[in-house]
Amino acid sequence: MNIWQTFLDKRGDLLVALGQHIQISLIALVIAVAIAVPLGIWAQGHQRFAQSLLQLTGILQTIPSLALLGLLIPFVGIGTVPAIIALVVYALLPIFQNTYVGLTEIDPAYQEAAAAFGMSRWQKLRKVELPLAMPVIMGGIRTATVLIIGTATLAALIGGGGLGNFILLGINRNDSALTLIGALASAALALLFSAGLALVQKLRFRYVAYALVALVVIGGGAWGVQALRPKPETITVAGKLGSEPEILINMYKELIEAGQDNVKVVLKPNFGQTSFLYSALKSDKIDLYPEFTGTVVTSLVKPTAKQKQALAAGANSYPIANRLLAKQGLVLQKPMRYNNTYALVVRQADAQRYGLKTIADLKKLPQAKAGFDLEFASRSDGYPGIQQAYGLNLAINSLDASLRYQALTKGQVQVTDGYSTDSQIAQYHLLALQDPKHVFATYRGAPLMRTAWAKKHPALVKRLNRLAGKITEEEMQQMNYAVNVKKQSAAKVAKAYLRQHGLLKEAQ
Amino acid sequence: MTDLIEFAHVTKTYHGENVVADLNLTIKAGELFVLVGESGSGKTTTLKMINRLVEPSAGEIRFNGQSVTTFPVRKLRWHIGYVLQQIALFPTMTVGQNVALIPEMRRWPKAQVQKRVNELLDAVGLPAADYRDRMPKALSGGEQQRVGILRAFAGKPPIVLMDEPFSALDPLSRNQLQELVLRLHQELGMTIIFVTHDMNEALRLGQRIGVMRDGHLVQVATPTEIAEAPATAWVADFFAGANRLLLDTPVGELAQYGTPAQGAGVDPALPLRQVLTQITTAQSVTVTAKQGTFKLDAQAIMHFLADKA
Known part of the structure; x- marks a missing residue:
């Protein structure tokens, strides 16, 4: 339960999980932004629609994340895809809400000025409205990011991977160090992303756009490399x-x-x-x-x-x-x-008492009763071969294979047939006798x-x-x-x- | 001078009420025309119908003899400069970017835009080297509106609309900017339509003045004509209000400088000079006006005088 030791042991796995976590979160975030921001812009001219949409996304967010994952399974199965869908659903509200509010709260004087200067709808949006609303929109994106990274730990429940694997594994194995490492890593990741976005917010709109493009290029490149790399x-x-x-x-x-x-x-x-x-x-x-x-x-x-x-x-x-x-x-x-071949099996107690090591030693066993299954009793490399090679003469009962070890331990028989690696030999303290004359074929x-x-x-x-x-x-x-x-x-x-x-x- | 803007029987109705009623007005090319009136007189609405920020309910507005509705609205606006009372420099752009906005939209060559921006800034006492890359909020109100004016002038529009551009500024800045408008008009010779509620400002700037009241154009004349022959008693009063000595202002008009008070006070029609002794002896005077009772002290009087001086 030494966290540091667990961390050292698992750091490779942690890195993989962290990578998955970031991947899932980023994909979900990009999709959520791509949906919610245009929706928030479009909602400007559609007040009533905006209100109902705010309510709808609000309701979506009240669905417990686990329930949402469960609801999605019949439609999209398990794995990364439903996890990403659930995360996108969660991130919609804060981004949409902040985009809508940020744009609505712009001083009408700026809108009037933009209109009076003959800006097109797109110019007005790009040059005036979006830059003015950007701090509020970015606030929404930051909220969504923290939400996504936290909720993404649940992806592990439906095979989506990520840091949730650590938490889940820790719970399963009752290993609190694993759980703690997963939780700490996810919290640290959320803080890091939030701080990164706060930094982005301070940059000019143009640089943010460049950064986004760079991110897409790098992401696409990484995906391409992965796609081109030979499949295992x-x-x-x-x-x-x-x-x-x-x-x-x-x-x-x-x-x-x-x-x-x-x-x-x-x-x-x-x-x-x-x-x-x-x-x-x-x-x-x-x-x-x-x-x-x-x-x-x-x-x-x-x-x-x-x-x-x-x-x-x-x-x-x-x-x-x-x-x-x-x-x-x-x-x-x-x-x-x-x-792993046929073997004649005796109790260890008998073996010690009578000095039994090989099949030939069975002669030392007084009034030995043997329980063999029908096939062994009759096939040539079974008991008849043994009888011939070692000159034995045992009293034979036929026994079903499933009952022979039971009969042996209960003392109903003293010898039975089996296989040399049967787990019952260890379980019931039995001994498989050696076959120096190689009557039984070798099975290696x-x-x-x-x-x-x-x-x-x-x-x-x-x-x-x-x-x-x-x-x-x-x-x-x-x-x-x-x-x-x-x-x-x-x-x-x-x-x-x-x-x-x-x-x-x-x-x- | 040729006619540039023509209002023909223009009416604007909001919620069944005529804000502008059957307005007929012609503004000549190169003219500095001032629309003056109290708030709610319809002067701003009239102005905004020219660049189609407001569409008339009836009648027609012509630009160079053609209805403004025949032009694509964005092109029309590119040729009509606009200065707002709220200034509204875009806070996410630098001073230079704000000024360059319209030339850039009209796809002037980059070098030409830069040259124009630098020239304009230098010409109004905001050296480009120092001011071009500043953000608007780092400027004083007066400096901001200077930039606001440049932004409207940058695209060399044949006409510039100014909607009470100086009413939120301090008297000193207002004075400087009035001089700037006169200078730019003289140097560049474009048409300016200027809206104000301040008769003093109207008299100082306007070559011709249109006096509006309750949506009607009461008189259109030169400042001298208005002084000599006011069309109505109300115009005479409005003009007199601008020209009377400050100490003759009825105390009732100082309501915005006072603080709300209780009890009986003096008659609001009383000229300011008659209450000054009372303020020096009793610290303050209470006035019972229609809109409520208020108290004036020495500081309030100082504020009033500073504003009007």
Whole structure:
């Protein structure tokens, strides 16, 4: 809650918010002036109209700003546009009122003189009336400016950005330093603008006109530069269902955006099943997604008989997977450390008591009862393979996958099948037994992408590969636990891991 | 001299009342013509109908024999200078910009405008080098109206209208500006139509004087003719008011210098000289006039004398 520290941490964000705030406010101010001043001039000859207009703008101003924003959403949606519209509505009254009053209160002698000298309507306005009314008009513009800058903090509520983001974020996170910084910056901005306009007021009308023209030119130029600057490339990263893919794609996003490349990452978590993601990748709908070596060799490519044999003998599936993927124009980057595969899971208490580490140790467990789901119990790389390789003979109950961890913790069974990174393993103090005989295929994760894409983005690929060999089973279990059970956001968990392991820093 | 301005049966009606009634008047080119009358006599309205600040309800006003309505109104006004009682120099412009206004609107070459402005300022004792870039509010009332006159003359108009231009000024400035008007008229020879409520001013400036009362033109004549043969008793009175000795002024006419008071006072018809002793002995004198009772003290008398002298 140290304001100074928060300020130092957030000064980049603050600058961006300040820029947005000034942009929104200035646009709204210019539009309001462009509407209200001519209206105030025109109202000179239309007294009754002027009175009703004053009443109308007065009523508009009494609408609470939040309500006004809410009313606008159905018509103009959310974002900067409705925010600017609301601000313009607010600024109309003071500018219109002061323009009208300023012009009306001009000494009639000046009007008579201007008429008697044969001035045209426009000459009279430009040479006599506007300069005479200018102090009053500028007073209205100053009032409007302070009003706009203050009210613009509400733009954050409808996605308009600006200093309101700080205030809102501060309220959300119960971080009063953030709120204070946003509020102080907005107040300082209002004072600064007001003082600037007071200075402008003292200048001659001509210089004010020059300044306005300069402002428009600079503003237009800045807009032009922005329009001409290359648009950031959008990179779409998708993930399968569940917390683990979501954590991984958030890590990818952080890594991709850690560099200076002009790119924008779009995440599509819980995008679908393997086949869906695979076809989306091949048809360019997405650019990469986390995939597992085991899945590649069993579902996405067709290994030769020889390769199958090698895999069954426990050969590294990664080079085989990549060799076969290359034929399809795809490449799997270097895998992470953990192996997300089938596992036989026991309670830690039992493991300590009976000294269980590997599947072979299950023989030490007396009268072991196993709860397997039907598929695991029957498929060849499931229990039958285990039984053969390790010579086990367990009493088997079939259990639905959703019930197995419950049955295990309640002591109804002593062993069950699962996946090595399941968050329940951490949650219920369980242990996944090792598989030294490699009955279960290895499933090691890595980003899968098109080869062409990888060649086009070598720097991004290099950064993605900082994850190679990182993340143990236990770490993944903990992260899944944090998201599934502790309900932390995947983005936050991903970032925390990368930070903790120094993966976001350039010097490796 | 040829006829420059001609009023033919001109009437102006406001809210059913004739402010100017069936006015017939001819003003010759190069003439300095003064319209004189009390407030509400219709003299200012008459003046403003010439440059169409006021449109007549009936009748016609001719400029060089042509109805003023046949000219585009802005062009007409460019050729008719105008000096206001309120002076009305534009406060956001410098003295020089005020004077240059009409020549610039008429698109004179820039160098010529500058030359004209400098000449004019120098000619009336406001050296251009010193005064041109000042703002009007930095000038005294008399200096401001000097600039006001230059502004009207700058475009070399054949005719200049002056609407009670000196009535708000102090006697000294008024005197100097009257001399200035006479001098400019003599040097430049344009037509000037001058409106005033002050018969002294009218007599001093006018080559011919038109006396107005209640919307009617009572007499049009030279100052000498008015002095010798006033058309009506009222004109004779109005003229006499200008020429009588100040100490013979009835005290009732000093109401604007007095302070409101209570109780019975002296007859308002009493000449000023007869109450002076009372003021020296009793500090003040109370006057019971039609419009109310008021008190005069030595200071009030001094103010009156300073104004009229």
